[in-house]
Amino acid sequence: MHTLLITGPGGAGRTTVAAATALAAARRGHRVLLLSGDPGDPLTPLLGDPLPPGLRLARVDSGREFRDELVALQERGSALLGMVGARPLAAEELTELPGSEEFALLRALRRAAAAPGTDLVVVDLPPLHRAVTTLALPAQLRRYLARLLPAEKQAARALRPVLAQLAGVPMPAQWLYEAAARWDEELAAVQAVVEADTTEVRLVAEPGPAASDALRLGRLGLALQQLDVRTVVANRMVPRDCADPWLAGIAAQQEKHAAEWAADLPVVPLAHLGADPRGTDDLDRLAADGLVPQVPAPRRAWTVEDRLAADGVLVWVVPLPGAVKSDLDLVRRGDELLLTAGPHRRIVPLPSALRRCTVSGAALADGELRIRFTPDPGLWPRTH
Missing domain, CATH: 3.40.50.300 (P-loop containing nucleotide triphosphate hydrolases)
Structure with missing residues (x-):
């Protein structure tokens, strides 16, 4: 349906x-x-x-x-x-x-x-x-x-x-x-x-x-x-x-x-x-072409890009079409992120991998907010 x-x-x-x-x-x-x-x-x-x-x-x-x-x-x-x-x-x-x-x-x-x-x-x-x-x-x-x-x-x-x-x-x-x-x-x-x-x-x-x-x-x-x-x-x-x-x-x-x-x-x-x-x-x-909806494609997820090998960070990609830099604010609190976009606000739980990281920056480009996370050495598993 x-x-x-x-x-x-x-x-x-x-x-x-x-x-x-x-x-x-x-x-x-x-x-x-x-x-x-x-x-x-x-x-x-x-x-x-x-x-x-x-x-x-x-x-x-x-x-x-x-x-x-x-x-x-x-x-x-x-x-x-x-x-x-x-x-x-x-x-x-x-x-x-x-x-x-x-x-x-x-x-x-x-x-x-x-x-x-x-x-x-x-x-x-x-x-x-x-x-x-x-x-x-x-x-x-x-x-x-x-x-x-x-x-x-x-x-x-x-x-x-x-x-x-x-x-x-x-x-x-x-x-x-x-x-x-x-x-x-x-x-x-x-x-x-x-x-x-x-x-x-x-x-x-x-x-x-x-x-x-x-x-x-x-x-x-x-x-x-x-x-x-x-x-x-x-x-x-x-x-x-x-x-x-x-x-x-x-x-x-x-x-x-x-x-x-x-x-x-x-x-x-x-x-x-x-x-x-x-x-x-x-x-x-x-009635016009396109008025009756077709079966929709799967919604776009908020993905985590693994850039540890290249840049030492994980990047959380949050699609925010139409956003401008002055609209945005974000605050890390425990295992949650407080995201503000214009008059709207949402508190979202961090994906498990990002909970062991610290927020090290963010950038907005082409309708995407890219939030960078750097692994916390005290919490991130060591590699041998």
Whole structure:
């Protein structure tokens, strides 16, 4: 099964492109599931009711998921809540908190990826800056859980009643560790979908200077999470043969920026219809070569180059397309590396060989950050 994640700057038409992509794939005989996290209902005017053959639609009810999850959490922790005198909240008095939409969308993505009888899942993600943070959530939260509630500490649970008596305060209940294990399992399943070779990211933008800046930073954030952008949809392209000089100027500017994007990424141009698309006839008019995704190639790994014989170093190659030197910062802390790229940040564990080295330099060239590591004589095995 193939998963296509679609995002772009706000107002770029990503929902329309997601619908057009799903419809075009269904027209070609694919069994398509279109997943939307939009709180409104923009897809029904686009796709109609009933849906075209081969196409299914899944919507995310983030409010309901938030209520169900919090009520279930209260029930599992009822003993601890009762001990501290807490009054549980009823489902009808719960309103969702900021961030619940992202969690609900990720859970829905996991369910969609496991849905039987589906060839392609098209996901209408939030705007680009939110999409980057949403896709980074599973790995980040798993790291937090591992640090705050390490699994190996559960082995000491038999000592907690004794420790509670000695300390005079209640110890964390077993339900907390069980909840952490359940969350980690669910997050791992979502992370596996996001990072799978069969998952690709498509960006949608209306060509222009603001869109170019947004795409560069968004693509940089995705690359920091090791998520490759495979295509860019240049949306609402004005025809180049316009008689109106003003429209002809806009068309020229759009073509200039689309050509810059095409320098290192496939670009799929979609025409401006003169009005907002409505109905499957309009979506069919938007169909273009390259809109239906092909089977993606394996994602590019962060490789370690062995240059010990030539230069005495190992080099970690981190692809960061569009990065400039002023965007970047890195700090070594223990067995982890803190990488900053523009407004984005990621903490990554070092490969085992690099943990026995010290960072000796870094250079950015041709969209790659090359971090040099020199073996630590006290930790590196000696050769005879």
